[in-house]
Amino acid sequence: MNLSDMRTYANDEIVDVVVVGTGAGGAPLLARLAERGLKVIALEAGPNLDPDDFTNDEVEAPRINWMSERLSGGEAPTAFGPNNSGWGVGGGTLHWGAFTPRPDIRDLRLQSETGVGADWPIDHAELIRYIVDVERTIGVSGPSSYPWDTEREYLEPPVDRNAPADLMALGCSRLGIRATDAPAAILSRSRDQAHHGRRLASQNLGSIHQGERYGTKATTALTYLPAAVAAGAEIRADAMVHGIERDELGRVTGVVYRQNGIEKRQRCATLVLAGGGIETPRLLLNTGIGNSSGLVGRNFLAHGAVQVWGRFDEQIRGYRGYPSALISEDFVRPEGVTFAGGYLLQSLGVMPLTYATTLVRGGGLWGSELLDALDSYRHMAGIGINGECLPAEGNRLVLSDETDEWGVPRAVVTFTPGPNEQAIDEHATATMTRILEAAGARDTQVFARTAHTLGTCRMSDDPAAGVVDGDGRSHDVPNLWICDNSTFPSALTANPGLAQMALSLRTADRMLR
Amino acid sequence: MTGTIFFLPGLGLGAEAAAPLAAALGDRFRVVGIDLPGQGEAPDAADGSVGALAGAALEAIEAESDGGPWLLVAHSMGGKVAALVISRVLGGQANVFGLAGAVLLAPSPPTPEPMDDGKRAQMLSWADDGPLSEADARAFVDQNVAAPLGDSDQRNAVGLVRRTSALSWRRWLSEGSREDVSATVGTIDLPVVVLAGEEDVDLGASAQPGLLGRVYPRARFVSLPDTVHLLPYERAREVAAAVVELWESTVSVSPAVPPHWGRVVASDRTPVEARALLARRAIADDVHYEPRALSAAQLTTLGALADRVVPQPEGRRIDLAARVDAELASGSGDGWRPAGLPDDASAYRLGLDALAAVWPAGEAEQNALVARIVDGESIEGAPWSDDLLRLWFEDARNDLVRNWLAHPASLARVGYDGFATSGPGAGPAGYVELAAGTRDPWEPDDLGALASGHDDPKTDTDPGALTGRENTA
Numbered sequence: 008m009n010l011s012d013m014r015t016y017a018n019d020e021i022v023d024v025v026v027v028g029t030g031a032g033g034a035p036l037l038a039r040l041a042e043r044g045l046k047v048i049a050l051e052a053g054p055n056l057d058p059d060d061f062t063n064d065e066v067e068a069p070r071i072n073w074m075s076e077r078l079s080g081g082e083a084p085t086a087f088g089p090n091n092s093g094w095g096v097g098g099g100t101l102h103w104g105a106f107t108p109r110p111d112i113r114d115l116r117l118q119s120e121t122g123v124g125a126d127w128p129i130d131h132a133e134l135i136r137y138i139v140d141v142e143r144t145i146g147v148s149g150p151s152s153y154p155w156d157t158e159r160e161y162l163e164p165p166v167d168r169n170a171p172a173d174l175m176a177l178g179c180s181r182l183g184i185r186a187t188d189a190p191a192a193i194l195s196r197s198r199d200q201a202h203h204g205r206r207l208a209s210q211n212l213g214s215i216h217q218g219e220r221y222g223t224k225a226t227t228a229l230t231y232l233p234a235a236v237a238a239g240a241e242i243r244a245d246a247m248v249h250g251i252e253r254d255e256l257g258r259v260t261g262v263v264y265r266q267n268g269i270e271k272r273q274r275c276a277t278l279v280l281a282g283g284g285i286e287t288p289r290l291l292l293n294t295g296i297g298n299s300s301g302l303v304g305r306n307f308l309a310h311g312a313v314q315v316w317g318r319f320d321e322q323i324r325g326y327r328g329y330p331s332a333l334i335s336e337d338f339v340r341p342e343g344v345t346f347a348g349g350y351l352l353q354s355l356g357v358m359p360l361t362y363a364t365t366l367v368r369g370g371g372l373w374g375s376e377l378l379d380a381l382d383s384y385r386h387m388a389g390i391g392i393n394g395e396c397l398p399a400e401g402n403r404l405v406l407s408d409e410t411d412e413w414g415v416p417r418a419v420v421t422f423t424p425g426p427n428e429q430a431i432d433e434h435a436t437a438t439m440t441r442i443l444e445a446a447g448a449r450d451t452q453v454f455a456r457t458a459h460t461l462g463t464c465r466m467s468d469d470p471a472a473g474v475v476d477g478d479g480r481s482h483d484v485p486n487l488w489i490c491d492n493s494t495f496p497s498a499l500t501a502n503p504g505l506a507q508m509a510l511s512l513r514t515a516d517r518m519l520r
Numbered sequence: 521m522t523g524t525i526f527f528l529p530g531l532g533l534g535a536e537a538a539a540p541l542a543a544a545l546g547d548r549f550r551v552v553g554i555d556l557p558g559q560g561e562a563p564d565a566a567d568g569s570v571g572a573l574a575g576a577a578l579e580a581i582e583a584e585s586d587g588g589p590w591l592l593v594a595h596s597m598g599g600k601v602a603a604l605v606i607s608r609v610l611g612g613q614a615n616v617f618g619l620a621g622a623v624l625l626a627p628s629p630p631t632p633e634p635m636d637d638g639k640r641a642q643m644l645s646w647a648d649d650g651p652l653s654e655a656d657a658r659a660f661v662d663q664n665v666a667a668p669l670g671d672s673d674q675r676n677a678v679g680l681v682r683r684t685s686a687l688s689w690r691r692w693l694s695e696g697s698r699e700d701v702s703a704t705v706g707t708i709d710l711p712v713v714v715l716a717g718e719e720d721v722d723l724g725a726s727a728q729p730g731l732l733g734r735v736y737p738r739a740r741f742v743s744l745p746d747t748v749h750l751l752p753y754e755r756a757r758e759v760a761a762a763v764v765e766l767w768e769s770t771v772s773v774s775p776a777v778p779p780h781w782g783r784v785v786a787s788d789r790t791p792v793e794a795r796a797l798l799a800r801r802a803i804a805d806d807v808h809y810e811p812r813a814l815s816a817a818q819l820t821t822l823g824a825l826a827d828r829v830v831p832q833p834e835g836r837r838i839d840l841a842a843r844v845d846a847e848l849a850s851g852s853g854d855g856w857r858p859a860g861l862p863d864d865a866s867a868y869r870l871g872l873d874a875l876a877a878v879w880p881a882g883e884a885e886q887n888a889l890v891a892r893i894v895d896g897e898s899i900e901g902a903p904w905s906d907d908l909l910r911l912w913f914e915d916a917r918n919d920l921v922r923n924w925l926a927h928p929a930s931l932a933r934v935g936y937d938g939f940a941t942s943g944p945g946a947g948p949a950g951y952v953e954l955a956a957g958t959r960d961p962w963e964p965d966d967l968g969a970l971a972s973g974h975d976d977p978k979t980d981t982d983p984g985a986l987t988g989r990e991n992t993a
Binding site for chain 2: 069085167170174326363366367
């Protein structure tokens with residue numbers, strides 16, 4: 008994005024707020040604080056990118072992903088790299104799928120409702136007000152009538168359905184399952200975005216996870232960050248924060264970061280960490296700050312993301328079009344089950360190398376079976392879930408003895424699905440298989456997967472039960488805030504991006520009180 | 521499938537100088553001679569730079585290429601032009617696809633061409649008053665052959681020299697030959713054969729390895745006795761043999777990208793970077809590849825494993841082990857690894873050594889071993905627990921199949937043409953038809969039916985049909 012004329016601040020100037028990270032957590036807050044007249048700086052570990060820096064080539068596209076190695080353990084090791092955190096101005100929104108369901112009220116009250124998991128210390132109606140604000144700002148397309156929330160309104164008509172969406176719709180209708188066009192942060196009509204310029208309507212690209220050149224997909228680099236810069240924020244790219252400085256009282260006085268090989272310090276009155284579910288706890292554990300609860304790195308949550316693919320006679324070629332154009336919320340609370348929580352369904356198209364990795368890692372395929380499966384790629388339509396995940400003692404992030412290129416200990420993330428996750432997976436697998444078969448699939452295949460990195464600095468009313476309060480402020484350090492999905496106390500069945508942007512605006516408003 | 525040979529002539533010659541090579545090659549190849557600016561009927565270039573010559577050569581190649589594989593044969597001056605042409609093609613900056621290798625004939629190097637001042641002055645003087653005289657043209661040809669050419673070749677060569685524009689002749693001697701394009705060209709990772717005469721003074725067999733060894737690390741240098749400089753005439757049969765041998769060792773042993781797919785890669789729908797990546801991945805692997813992250817023994821084990829994990833037909837193969845080794849050496853990685861495993865390259869070394877110790881001889885036994893590891897069983901002498909061995913093995917399987925699938929022939933095989941989105945001439949950038957069984961007009965016709973109302977713009981007799989943006993409208 009264009010940063011050439013932005014306001015800049017000196018390292019020794021005590022700015023009001025430093026924000027670490029420019030994705031869904033950091034960017035909306037940065038814009039709101041700047042618009043209220045605060046002196047704010049965002050530090051982004053990755054580079055500033057131009058539209059032509061995005062490539063549809065899956066081998067090269069991870070230039071927008073956090074590729075510095077993380078170590079994964081447990082029975083379902085989390086696949087990082089292209090699957091997770093972002094790299095560059097725009098953070099994770101550069102690669103996100105832009106699938107934007109709203110959080111369900113029942114998911115925010117999981118503990119009260121089921122006795123397991125955790126409640127959110129946040130009022131659902133208030134969160135939705137912020138979400139409506141975000142949807143308007145970034146441009147969210149969706150159906151004219153939403154079956155599970157009849158009062159909801161999307162300002163943009165839905166994007167085109169691709170073949171997997173058509174087939175999921177067919178299968179669902181034959182089974183009496185409600186499904187509709189997915190809410191997506193993809194423009195269905197072109198628009199002029201304030202402080203950015205022209206954004207085109209959807210080009211039906213299947214490569215949005217690799218980055219997108221035309222502004223059809225909302226990223227913070229097209230929306231909140233230009234607004235922030237216009238309001239006087241500075242964004243420093245290639246700036247990796249690895250230290251936090253404090254005074255005798257324990258209050259944050261600045262951050263230490265490395266930029267182009269040079270160690271620098273930025274003084275600030277308030278610090279916001281928005282580096283995501285891995286980088287934020289890694290920094291806190293490495294600096295030993297904000298962890299009186301002992302919960303930094305604990306309660307690591309990964310959404311269940313099992314996929315079922317069906318083979319159809321016709322060429323499906325689901326790499327065309329928005330990959331997740333259909334949604335069903337019928338299983339947010341399925342009937343007759345013993346597990347807590349539920350899951351969302353989405354139709355799936357996929358890029359070829361991503362599919363090959365799924366076949367290898369999720370399906371255990373090799374040899375002629377693997378090649379046969381790849382030869383069927385063009386005939387495959389998929390359905391996937393975003394499923395609730397309960398916290399577990401062993402699922403956590405700790406520091407390794409090994410250091411990364413900045414001298415910071417690498418993160419070791421351990422994840423093993425528990426009985427509740429397994430039960431959701433089984434239920435969802437049966438549901439998705441039925442839908443695909445009803446749509447005419449010849450045969451189906453199941454691939455294990457998880458997605459997203461949540462919960463490692465959870466929010467709580469009780470200081471002993473979390474790292475930050477419901478506003479995002481550290482229970483320990485009054486001028487330290489966290490604004491990213493590490494604060495999610497439970498996973499939600501909704502994908503985290505939209506809710507995170509809403510939380511970001513809300514935390515900004517709390518900071519301004 | 522008929523292969524295409526594009527021929528870039530030396531100074532004073534022209535497209536017709538490809539005739540002896542075409543005759544020696546017979547029907548198997550389509551030989552396309554190209555008049556460089558100032559040669560034959562071609563007008564002079566806008567300036568005397570090598571870049572202007574390369575631009576003209578690329579326009580001709582774009583116009584004549586059919587999306588299928590091709591080799592570049594370039595002589596003398598044409599060799600310097602070829603270096604820029606190749607670098608642009610492999611950089612994705614031309615609307616072509618399918619370059620498989622080059623045969624360079626006494627090529628002028630990307631650096632300033634070594635040339636005696638007296639000789640340069642004499643040659644310049646020949647064009648003082650316009651195109652060369654009959655006598656000067658004869659003198660030029662005679663100086664550059666070891667034995668007199670046959671009457672017909674002699675007549676043709678002299679005729680071409682006389683048709684060369686005086687301006688282009690002078691420009692080459694005073695500008696192009698002296699230009700240093702080596703920084704632009706860099707290092708070219710392409711199968712190349714360099715033929716040169718033992719009797720040639722400046723661009724002869726003994727000089728070529730020093731002039732080109734660093735430009736073309738995969739070059740093979742061939743020395744021709746009793747030969748001076750006009751190889752297209754003096755040694756047409758040897759040149760033809762080198763072309764056939766290069767073709768057999770590259771195109772014939774590599775997975776084939778169907779020409780109608782190649783035309784989509786070449787088209788303006790495909791972004792420059794994606795075209796460059798696909799062009800480089802389509803190049804045949806080096807049979808003499810020296811591993812950079814693994815030992816030779818480990819590379820061999822990885823190759824044997826690759827044959828089980830991603831079986832490829834005999835005869836047309838991608839060297840997946842070499843490609844994975846190159847990736848390991850680059851340290852690119854995939855952003856994570858199982859806790860308990862060392863860094864990727866170290867894990868591969870340990871894992872492959874352990875695998876080598878128990879690797880059985882027969883294919884069925886090898887498959888059984890692979891199946892056991894995938895299922896989480898240990899092997900004798902394993903460096904890690906069963907689970908870590910399985911996880912390393914999963915990484916290795918994934919790396920192998922991704923390298924296979926990233927090859928354009930594999931993408932065509934599985935029916936993926938998404939590389940042709942978001943290019944400079946793609947309007948719209950993505951797809952219009954999304955329904956099952958359908959395709960957009962620009963897509964390869966094996967991907968579905970056109971929606972009614974579309975006329976298929978492609979025909980088998982129009983090789984350029986997909987190369988221009990006008991076809992995407």
